[in-house]
Amino acid sequence: MKRSQRIAAMTHYFKENPRALVSLPFFVRTYEAAKSSISEDIDIIDDMFRQLGIGRIETVSGYSGGVKYVPDYPLASSQQFVDELIDLLQVPSRILPGGYLYMSDLLGHNYYIRRIGKIFGAAFQQTEADYVVTVATKGIPIAYAVAEALNLPVVIIRRDPIVTEGSTISINYVSGSSRKIQSMALAKRHIEPGSNVILVDDFMKAGGTIKGMESLMAEFDAKVQGIGVLAEAEDEEEERRVNNYTSLLKIQDVNEITGDVSVLRGNYFDQ
């Protein structure tokens, strides 16, 4: 097999298996090439990935060592992408009752979802976590996209009682936006006690839902290492109850009467 063919195959392999350790002998066997050739191939791919800003191939030395692809997403591309989202969102027809913005069409496209996942993946790349946790429904695709970048499993908290997954822990919480008592539940088998987690959701106002997720995680003895919300918005009537979160968008003003929508970059870009 020629170098150019191996490079195509190995680039495919790395992109399919982010953050997974693979030994050089695996590539040597698969492509029937000398170890020195494989090493040079990896250098070329590493160099190109760095140029493209999509991450790097890391070498893990030692007996059980090998290489792994650690994805990244450049800040400039993140800004450009978020600005593109802002342009799409600042349209009067997106205004929904209660100061929300219609975003489901965008969140239905892998184009947007995967980029959102890559940005959070870059934001949380130093975080040691065991799971990406979200709450049904709209956070789910974002959580899977973040989990792909970080090579972690996803855990989905349910809002409705779960009847078919064994013993369950549920908590009640006050939703900031509707001021109603709501509940969320998670079957015990979903999270190992003592785990580290990243929480992900699509939208945060006062932060009641995130606060609820934090309480539920405490019941599992899980430590919250990061919180990512796609869009944050001010709640006029209530103080934010969550700190230390990362947002990509900040919905500044949604005026149902004048039709004005103002969306800014989120706090991820406040660096």
Place this chain on the structure above:
Amino acid sequence: MKRSQRIAAMTHYFKENPRALVSLPFFVRTYEAAKSSISEDIDIIDDMFRQLGIGRIETVSGYSGGVKYVPDYPLASSQQFVDELIDLLQVPSRILPGGYLYMSDLLGHNYYIRRIGKIFGAAFQQTEADYVVTVATKGIPIAYAVAEALNLPVVIIRRDPIVTEGSTISINYVSGSSRKIQSMALAKRHIEPGSNVILVDDFMKAGGTIKGMESLMAEFDAKVQGIGVLAEAEDEEEERRVNNYTSLLKIQDVNEITGDVSVLRGNYFDQ
């Protein structure tokens, strides 16, 4: 830029943009290479993708032509993957009340979800569809994975009433498993009238939920072009109400008393 570097960059590009048409001049500009070199690069990548069984680079001729990556997933890999799933599922501790099997842990991993998406993507690659439609909650990650392979948007039907997305169409249906009247709803802005859709869900017994989705799609004048369910199971008390579906797994027997679990390959492999 050397050929090997371009191959790494272009392989990355194709994998990030499945089924998206890209013009050769775009690559010529981006990599500052001659058109003939780019054509040769594409031939190398096409050849390697075919060897790997992961699809092909198709050429679209004419004024607005170019190339696009059409993903595929080989039947042999699909069988191997589904057999791996079967081994993981045939464990007594997975038995849940009512003849269900605990699968959420597997569905939380991109490793499994993305492969399931690729297999359905291959199964439906000839289908002309505008949307992949699922119903909350467990079908959502599968739908996004299928949608990635087919480069289509996802539409999520909700089981709870939606308060914030404008006018909504909702229907009632009888759930096969619980024999209860349930409802599902979708905001009108989600689907253009007259569209073609693929329906996706994680599990089907009598098929009440899929039947409900079909009724809802009829309200949107949408035509169902394909139905994909990860796992099907017999309903002892009721005939199946859905035909023409594609399943990857068939749960043959789940015995809560003896602990026997028998899972077979689904009808996708009945060829």
